[in-house]
Amino acid sequence: MEVSKESRQHIEQLAEEALTQLGSIAAAAKSKLHDGRALGSDVMASINTMTSGATVQRLDQINQANRDSYAVLEREPAIARVVVADEEGEERTYYICRTTPITGFSNLASYRAPVGRLASLSVGAEFTLPNGDIVEVLERAQLRPSALANGWDSRNTVVEAKHFGPLTIESLRALLTEVVGEEVTEDLLGQLLAEETVKANIIDGVRRSVITKMGLRDQPVLDQYQDEIFRLPLDKRLLILGPPGTGKTTTLIRRLGQKLDTAFLEEGEQRLVEMVATAQGTVHANSWLMFTPTELLKQYLKEAFAREDVPASDQRIKTWQDYRRELARNAFGVLRTASGGGTFVLKDSLPSLSAGALDRPIQWFDDFNTWQRNAYVQELHEAANMLREAKVPEVQSLGERLHNILTQAGDGALASTFGSLAAELPKVQALVAGLKEASDGKIKAALNLQLNRNRAFLDELARFIDGLQQAQTTDADEQDELDADEEEDTTAPRTGRAAALNAYMQAVRAQARSAASKRAVSKSSRNGKIIEWLAERGLTETDRVEVGASLLVQTNARRFVNPVKRYLDGIPKRYRAFRRERQQAENWYHNEGFEARDIHPLELDIVLLSILRAAGDLISRPNIQRDIDSSAWSALQPFLGHYRNQVLVDEATDFSPIQLACMAALAHPRLRSFFACGDFNQRLTTWGARSADEMKWVFADFDIKEITVSYRQSKQLNDLARAMIRAVGGSEQNVSLPAHVDSGGVAPALLEHATDTAIVVSWLADRIREIERFVGQLPSTAIFVNAEDDVAPVAEALNEALSEDNNQVIACREGQAVGQESNVRVFDIQHIKGLEFEAVFFVGIDQLAAKHPALFDKYLYVGTTRAATYLGVTCEGALPPAIESLRAHFGQDWQAPASQQAGTEQ
Ligand SMILES: Nc1ncnc2c1ncn2[C@@H]1O[C@H](COP(=O)(O)OP(=O)(O)OP(=O)(O)O)[C@@H](O)[C@H]1O
Numbered sequence: 001m002e003v004s005k006e007s008r009q010h011i012e013q014l015a016e017e018a019l020t021q022l023g024s025i026a027a028a029a030k031s032k033l034h035d036g037r038a039l040g041s042d043v044m045a046s047i048n049t050m051t052s053g054a055t056v057q058r059l060d061q062i063n064q065a066n067r068d069s070y071a072v073l074e075r076e077p078a079i080a081r082v083v084v085a086d087e088e089g090e091e092r093t094y095y096i097c098r099t100t101p102i103t104g105f106s107n108l109a110s111y112r113a114p115v116g117r118l119a120s121l122s123v124g125a126e127f128t129l130p131n132g133d134i135v136e137v138l139e140r141a142q143l144r145p146s147a148l149a150n151g152w153d154s155r156n157t158v159v160e161a162k163h164f165g166p167l168t169i170e171s172l173r174a175l176l177t178e179v180v181g182e183e184v185t186e187d188l189l190g191q192l193l194a195e196e197t198v199k200a201n202i203i204d205g206v207r208r209s210v211i212t213k214m215g216l217r218d219q220p221v222l223d224q225y226q227d228e229i230f231r232l233p234l235d236k237r238l239l240i241l242g243p244p245g246t247g248k249t250t251t252l253i254r255r256l257g258q259k260l261d262t263a264f265l266e267e268g269e270q271r272l273v274e275m276v277a278t279a280q281g282t283v284h285a286n287s288w289l290m291f292t293p294t295e296l297l298k299q300y301l302k303e304a305f306a307r308e309d310v311p312a313s314d315q316r317i318k319t320w321q322d323y324r325r326e327l328a329r330n331a332f333g334v335l336r337t338a339s340g341g342g343t344f345v346l347k348d349s350l351p352s353l354s355a356g357a358l359d360r361p362i363q364w365f366d367d368f369n370t371w372q373r374n375a376y377v378q379e380l381h382e383a384a385n386m387l388r389e390a391k392v393p394e395v396q397s398l399g400e401r402l403h404n405i406l407t408q409a410g411d412g413a414l415a416s417t418f419g420s421l422a423a424e425l426p427k428v429q430a431l432v433a434g435l436k437e438a439s440d441g442k443i444k445a446a447l448n449l450q451l452n453r454n455r456a457f458l459d460e461l462a463r464f465i466d467g468l469q470q471a472q473t474t475d476a477d478e479q480d481e482l483d484a485d486e487e488e489d490t491t492a493p494r495t496g497r498a499a500a501l502n503a504y505m506q507a508v509r510a511q512a513r514s515a516a517s518k519r520a521v522s523k524s525s526r527n528g529k530i531i532e533w534l535a536e537r538g539l540t541e542t543d544r545v546e547v548g549a550s551l552l553v554q555t556n557a558r559r560f561v562n563p564v565k566r567y568l569d570g571i572p573k574r575y576r577a578f579r580r581e582r583q584q585a586e587n588w589y590h591n592e593g594f595e596a597r598d599i600h601p602l603e604l605d606i607v608l609l610s611i612l613r614a615a616g617d618l619i620s621r622p623n624i625q626r627d628i629d630s631s632a633w634s635a636l637q638p639f640l641g642h643y644r645n646q647v648l649v650d651e652a653t654d655f656s657p658i659q660l661a662c663m664a665a666l667a668h669p670r671l672r673s674f675f676a677c678g679d680f681n682q683r684l685t686t687w688g689a690r691s692a693d694e695m696k697w698v699f700a701d702f703d704i705k706e707i708t709v710s711y712r713q714s715k716q717l718n719d720l721a722r723a724m725i726r727a728v729g730g731s732e733q734n735v736s737l738p739a740h741v742d743s744g745g746v747a748p749a750l751l752e753h754a755t756d757t758a759i760v761v762s763w764l765a766d767r768i769r770e771i772e773r774f775v776g777q778l779p780s781t782a783i784f785v786n787a788e789d790d791v792a793p794v795a796e797a798l799n800e801a802l803s804e805d806n807n808q809v810i811a812c813r814e815g816q817a818v819g820q821e822s823n824v825r826v827f828d829i830q831h832i833k834g835l836e837f838e839a840v841f842f843v844g845i846d847q848l849a850a851k852h853p854a855l856f857d858k859y860l861y862v863g864t865t866r867a868a869t870y871l872g873v874t875c876e877g878a879l880p881p882a883i884e885s886l887r888a889h890f891g892q893d894w895q896a897p898a899s900q901q902a903g904t905e906q
Contacts, residue, residue, distance in 0.1 A: 001204045007164040011202075014141065014159065015172040018081055021095055022145050022152040025077035028102050033070040068309060069099035077152075079111060079220040080119035080142050083161075084127070084135035091138065094118055098220055099309070100263065111221065112257070112264040120227035123160050138162055142221055148173070158206050166740045168203040175201060205740045208714070211780045211838040211868055214817060214825065216304040219250050223738075225707050230255045234269045234645075237664075237699040239652065240677040241692075243735045244721065244865035245712025248677035249650055249834060253301065255675060256648060257308030260285050273645060276670055280640055287645035290317045291663055293654040293684070296815040296827075297834040301650075320659050324601065327608060331642065334572045334607050335599075343572040344599035344607075352579075352600045357588040358687060361602070361658050362697050364588050369610050371581075372574040373414065376567050380417075381406055383556040390553050398427060402560055414567070415618055421563050422632035428560045435557075439550045443508050446539050447501075457537075462500040464533050468526060507531050508538045509551055515541075516548025565635030568614055575607045602687060605658040612665035615639040620669040643668040651833055652678035656687040657694040664698050674699065681730040682862045684833055686854050708734040712836055714745025714869050720889045721865050727883050728857035748864075748871035750890035752878050757797060760874050764841055765801035767872050768824065770894040771839050778807055779838030781870075783826045784863050786844055786851050788814065794843065795826040829859055832866055840867035846875040849882075857882065870894065 003011070080096040094107050096119040101108040109115040114130050118137060121127055125137045139161040143154040153173035160166040169175060174197065211217060222230055226247050229240060240248045258264055262273060262284055273284045290312075292298050298317045305312035325346065328334040336342035357364045384406055387399025401424060409417040450457045507530035514521045521528045531538070539547060559566060576596060583589045599607070618624050619636050627633055628640070647667040652660060660676070667674045680690060689695060695702050710718055715737060725732060737743045749767060754760045764783065772778045785794055795811035802809060802824070809824040810817075815831030829848070842863050849856045860883065864871055879887055 001167075001199060001202055003164065003167070003202055007161075010161070010164075011159060011167075011169065012175055014081070014139075015169070015175045017093075018078075018141065018143060018154060018157075019152050019172055019176070021081075022077040022143070022154070025095070025097070025102065025105060025108065026074050026145075026147070026152065028104060029070040029073035029077070032102065033067065033074060065100070070102065072099040072309070073097060073102055075147070076145050078108070078143055078145065080140065082118040082121075082137060082141075083139040084118065085138050086133050086135050092135070096221075100261075110264065112261055114231070117227055117231065119221045120224045122224065123162055123165075125224070156207065156209070166206055168205065168207055170201045170203065205742055206738070208741060208743065208868075210775055211836060212777070213823070214300065214780050214835075214837070216249060216253070216301055216836070218304075218307055219247065219254075222247070222251060222254060223709060225709070226251045226254075229705050229707070230258060232703075234259050234265060234673045235272075235671055237672065237674045237702045238676070239695055239702055239704045240707060241679060241704060242677075242707040243679060243710055243733045244682065244862070245710045245836070245868075246707045246735070247709075247711055248679070248707065249301070250304075251707070252648055252650060252675060252677050253304050253308060253310075256288065256290070256305075256646065257310055259646060259673070260288065260308075260310060272670060276645065276668060280643075282645070284645055286316075287668075288316060288648065289323075289644045289646075289663075289666060290648040290650065291320055291323070291655070292317060293319065293651045293833050294815055294831050295319060296812075296817060296831045297650065299817055300835050320655060320663070321601070324604060324608065324659075324662075327642070328604055331638070332572075332608065332611050333569070334604065334611075336597075343576060343597070344604070345597055346601060346604060347594075347598045348601060350594050350598050350600040350603075352589055352594045352598070353602060354586065354588055354590055357602070361606075361656050361687070362694065365606050365609060365658055365661075367582075367588070368575065368578050368606055369613070371578045372571060372610060375574050375577065376570065377406070377414075377417075380559055380563070383559040386556045387553065391549070392553070395431065395553055395557070398424070398431060398557070414614075415621055415624070418564055418567075418618070418632065419623070421560055422630070424560060425632055428557050432554050432557050432561060435550050435554050439509075439512075439547045439554070440505070442543055442547050443505055443512075443539065446508070446537075446543070447504060450537050458497045458500045458504075461504060461530075461533070462496060465500060465503050465530070466495075468529055503530055504534075507534065509547075511538055512544045512548035513551050513555075514548070515544040516552050562631070562635060564618065564633060568611055568635060571611050571614065572607055575603070575610070579603075602656065602658070605656065605662060609658050609662045609665065612639075612662055616665050616669060625669075642666055645671050646673045646675070648674075649676035649678075651682070652676035652689065652695075653680050653683040654678070654685045654688045654833065656685075657689050657697055659687075660689060660695070661698045679733075681725060681733070682833070682858065682865075684830070684855060684858055684862060706734070708736055709738050710735050711738055712868050713743075713865065715743040716745050716747050716889070717864070717867055717869070717871055718743070720748055720871070720886065721861065723886050723889060724857075724861055724864065724883060727885050728861070730857065730861065745869045746894050747891040748867075748873060748889060749893055750879070750887070751872070751874040751892075753876075754874045755876055757793070760843060761794070761797040761801050763874065764798055764843075764872065767841070767870070767893060768802060768807070768839070769805065771870055772805065772807070774894065775838075778823045779869075781824045781839040781841075782832070782835070782837040782866065783809075783824065783841045783843060784829045784832060784866075785826060786829055786847050788828045790843070791826050791828055798824070798826070829863055833862060835866055836868060837866055838868050839870035839872075840864070841872040841874070843874050844876050845873055846877050846880045849880050856880075 076098060078095040078097045082094045082096065083091055084094065085091050092107070094109055094115065095105070096109055096111050096116050098111055101110055111119055118127060119140070119142070121137050121140070123137050123140055126134055127137065128134050139159075141157055141159045143157055146153050146155050151173065153171055155171060157169045157172055158166050159169060229238065230251050232238060240251060242248050262270055265273060276282065277284055292301070298319070301317070302312055325335070328346070329337060329342065333342050335344055335346055381403075384399050384402040387395050388403055390396055390399065402421070405417060405420045405424070409420070507527045510521050510527040511531050521531060523529075523532070538544075579589055580596065583591050615636055616639070618633070619628070619639060624633050624636070628636060644666055645668055647663055649655065649660065649663055655663070664674050678689075683690065692704055695704065713721065718735065718737060722735065751760070751763045754763065768778070768781060771781070783794060783798070785791055791813055792811045795809045799809040807824060809826060812825050812827045812831070815827065817825065829842075840863070845860060845863075848859055852859055864873070873890070878884075
């Protein structure tokens with residue numbers, strides 16, 4: 001385009017200055033990087049004796065961080081140039097870089113620093129500098145530095161000033177060479193040609209760039225709304241909502257990058273982070289966890305994390321499915337393991353849940369959680385009462401005191417009950433230890449008697465136990481199991497004499513308890529079998545009653561030895577009891593059709609949340625935190641290891657409120673840093689969160705922010721997406737296209753009545769060729785099919801059809817993306833959440849309704865909004881009735897003139 005002479009001169013000066021600056025920064029970074037001198041041993045030589053290992057380690061970290069940022073600056077010296085004026089009219093130019101700036105450039109600032117926000121503000125905006133000065137943005141250029149053999153250039157620089165722009169300058173360097181060229185060119189032809197290149201180099205507005213590979217695009221500078229969210233303090237519960245392509249994930253990753261860099265945390269935050277680090281021995285940079293709905297999204301984001309200098313290992317980015325299992329199996333003992341322990345077996349399609357549980361998960365959870373707490377408190381009350389009724393006065397008075405503590409505490413005030421019980425702990429412990437010693441003595445005396453009569457007694461018992469059926473050894477009577485739990489040594493030997501001794505003690509105890517409580521031991525249980533085998537070789541009848549009474553006191557007193565642990569560890573078993581009770585009323589659960597030991601994943605969420613919240617409620621109290629090492633609270637310690645300084649969730653609406661609350665409960669209680677993003681219209685699970693109210697249940701102070709500028713899609717595809725929401729009755733959202741961006745594209749293409757795969761494939765191949773012709777290269781392209789089984793056949797057939805053009809099609813089985821090279825990929829629709837492609841083909845959308853009746857509209861919406869510019873849709877029959885009204889949006893192909901294509905010059 002033509003620009004005024006004045007503007008032109010201005011841009012040329014800008015280009016000259018910017019390129020010089022890029023060169024100097026890069027050179028400085030390079031020399032720092034290669035001069036090898038680092039902060040460290042030499043600096044500290046004089047104070048050598050006082051240098052602690054920690055200090056050296058700290059310096060090593062700083063050195064590494066410095067080297068990393070020099071390396072970034074050498075490649076990319078700056079990402080923006082901003083000119084501001086203060087209130088006196090004094091102008092100042094800032095260069096903004098992605099990383100930590102290098103010394104010696106006073107006007108170079110990190111985007112992560114508060115001043116970095118200047119890069120996101122539009123011209124005319126006011127900004128208060130950290131020193132309190134108020135400045136106005138006069139001019140802004142977004143740079144994309146590129147090192148050439150003969151110096152620096154910046155490609156597609158977007159420049160905006162008060163009196164012109166925004167303009168896109170294809171090459172700043174060309175701008176300068178042209179200046180020279182004009183002076184020296186004498187011939188007219190040369191001049192004419194030069195004029196034309198000048199015009200072509202400057203473009204009005206901002207161009208959309210073509211997505212050329214699979215992976216989240218780099219967006220070094222956010223827009224001002226995204227930027228504001230990205231900078232919000234660490235200690236926040238934030239949820240970004242926004243339609244597809246508004247940059248929610250982009251903002252999330254940028255924010256994580258910034259918040260992991262302690263240099264850019266606020267002072268108070270730095271102190272907190274340091275405190276948590278010393279208390280727990282964690283490193284802030286590693287203390288984060290992000291949840292994504294699919295493995296594929298995780299892979300898709302890997303490079304974006306790398307750009308933020310965040311090593312995104314598999315330990316940090318998880319699907320809930322994997323993490324849930326890990327927590328439930330390895331951390332909290334909810335799921336059974338081969339080595340014993342654990343209550344349940346996880347079954348993905350267990351038919352346990354009724355519609356009520358699926359529709360009202362929050363009420364379901366509340367019902368269980370209240371029930372289990374009451375059950376626990378009830379258990380304590382009963383135990384205290386039993387002690388009050390004991391014969392021994394010492395026990396009675398203890399029972400009395402415990403009873404008073406329990407009655408004084410109001411309902412729901414478990415923390416204070418635990419606090420008061422803590423004071424009684426030593427007495428309870430002493431009592432239990434004394435009683436146990438006496439009762440064990442009695443039992444061992446009886447055993448010795450047997451051994452004196454028959455030295456092989458234990459070996460015979462061991463053989464008998466080995467012969468017992470596995471089922472009998474695991475499916476013990478539930479009451480036995482509960483009582484035995486506390487006596488059994490967790491490292492109990494499993495074989496040989498030691499195991500036999502253990503079994504003997506357990507069986508004899510069970511028998512004694514049964515004598516005292518007049519409750520029979522189940523004959524089919526393991527203990528029952530052993531008792532039968534022992535016959536008269538246990539305790540005498542009188543001893544049984546006496547030992548039994550002592551054991552009952554012990555059992556009841558033990559409830560108060562480590563009440564916190566008992567409370568937390570008992571949750572899975574309480575869940576089983578709760579489920580059994582509710583099953584009878586057909587409340588939340590089906591009455592039958594599944595085993596008591598099996599559990600559905602959504603049920604497991606309920607159990608986990610109950611555990612995590614119970615522990616979290618206690619740990620978040622300052623007095624408990626202070627005393628966490630004392631025996632009263634030590635059961636909470638393992639939970640500390642699961643806390644993370646930051647918890648993030650992408651595509652939050654795919655997770656149920658219960659799952660989100662579990663993730664929220666993993667955020668360290670001192671920092672409470674939680675960041676999620678999502679879009680209710682894109683919910684691809686039947687259990688996913690449906691409303692802001694459900695989100696507010698997760699955190700009452702959840703700060704919900706909306707972003708509305710849709711960057712991904714062309715105008716045509718945006719219009720289609722909005723019409724689709726209207727057609728399928730989704731919740732309408734504010735959405736706008738970015739200003740000054742040429743968002744014009746092409747209409748989506750539709751093929752109906754394509755009954756034969758061959759027809760579909762040849763249509764796809766034609767469209768793909770059209771795209772390649774328009775764009776000049778084949779951009780990132782995806783084909784979505786309805787089922788895993790269709791992935792390979794479609795990929796193969798299309799490969800064949802495209803082989804002439806040497807384009808390779810890759811089948812991404814089970815949502816695995818392989819390699820970066822190929823540009824056409826075939827996916828099963830269920831894996832495509834959160835991704836973006838320049839071109840998307842959606843095969844057989846009319847069949848989708850049959851496959852996913854409950855989520856048909858959501859899949860359609862998420863699928864079609866993955867496309868930036870080209871969207872092709874095929875139907876075996878006709879467009880499904882729900883979106884029939886959208887037919888007018890579609891064309892048949894893209895044989896339109898190239899000038900209409902996005903990304904090409906106007
Ligand atoms: N400020 C911005 N300026 C220009 N492009 C942007 C900006 N923010 C994001 N984008 C681009 O918009 C596209 C979509 O971004 P992103 O995937 O983060 O959106 P999203 O809201 O998470 O989408 P979805 O809801 O579909 O998951 C990306 O190509 C990204 O680079």
